[in-house]
Amino acid sequence: MLSGISFIIGLLFVIKGADFLVDGASALAKKLKISELVIGLTIVAFGTSMPELTVNIFASISGATEIAIGNILGSNIANILLILGVSALIYPLKVTSSTVWKEIPLSLLAAIIIGLMANDIIIDQSNFSALTRIDGLILIGFFIIFIYYTFGIAKVTTGNESAGNFKERSLPVSLGLILLGLILLVLGGKWLVSSATELAIFFGVSSSLIGLTIVAVGTSLPELATSAVAAYKKNTDIALGNVVGSNIFNIFWILGISSVIRQLPFQSSSNFDIGVTIFASLLLFVFMFIGKKHILERWQGLMFLLVYILYVFILVIQG
Secondary structure, three states: OHHHHHHHHHHHHHHHHHHHHHHHHHHHHHHHOEOHHHHHHHHHHHHHOHHHHHHHHHHHHHOOHHHHHHHHHHHHHHHHHHHHHHHHHHOOEEOOHHHHHHHHHHHHHHHHHHHHHOOHHHHOOOOOOEEOHHHHHHHHHHHHHHHHHHHHHHHHOEOHHHOOOOOOOOHHHHHHHHHHHHHHHHHHHHHHHHHHHHHHHHOOOOHHHHHHHHHHHHHHHHHHHHHHHHHHOOOHHHHHHHHHHHHHHHHHHHHHHHHHHOOEEOOHHHHHHHHHHHHHHHHHHHHOOOOOOOEEOHHHHHHHHHHHHHHHHHHHHHO
């Protein structure tokens, strides 16, 4: 009973927090004349990735490494197939050329890098596969390069690009909305995950399935709410930039931090999830050239959702 109430409260916090965050980030972009794409790739992406970071830090410290890896892989899959699927159904997402040729390929590269790093048994013929502390430092290095690149975008994409359907707000109000949105997102995400996990354990669901589905979707709810609200407001740069940016954050930053805290043993069965992550990123890239160029259409969003349902079905059968 208490878990159900906590779940509902958490959901409300996440939705309202996402609304505050999008409004504050867009107002800040207008005020500082920074493109909404850059805001989506940095402030919004970082804020909505906080639940994954929180869960992974606690999972690494406590030794629950299966949840740490499963949470990130599951979240990245849900970000593309579930969140972009829902967002595209709400309103077709127009994608900038920079995102098509740089950010989406970078998120694909991140998934491939994790696949290579985590398969020591196959590549080095060793007896044990894991994301080591050295791997974690390398991932953080990639993250620093990504941040440097993103600020490079900010210097180029300034001006009227940031104009959107949002109200003009003062700088303190904009920052206040962003801060309040982040607080609500983190609290709501934490309550959602903890209550959903309690419910899953009550019904006897396996820990690997929890990490890849309930925990992953729970920690991805901020991205879902943020991108859905942004799509509804026709602010497509934030809707898609948030998802792509979060996927890059999740692997380079969150998995990097997690594996630095504690070496993360890797099970060969997780290769299926890495494969789906790579496939989802590749499918997103291909869809940019099918139908209307550089637009994620409603039928493509529906395809994403159907693939995600199939993926979850396979996980349940395996679990």
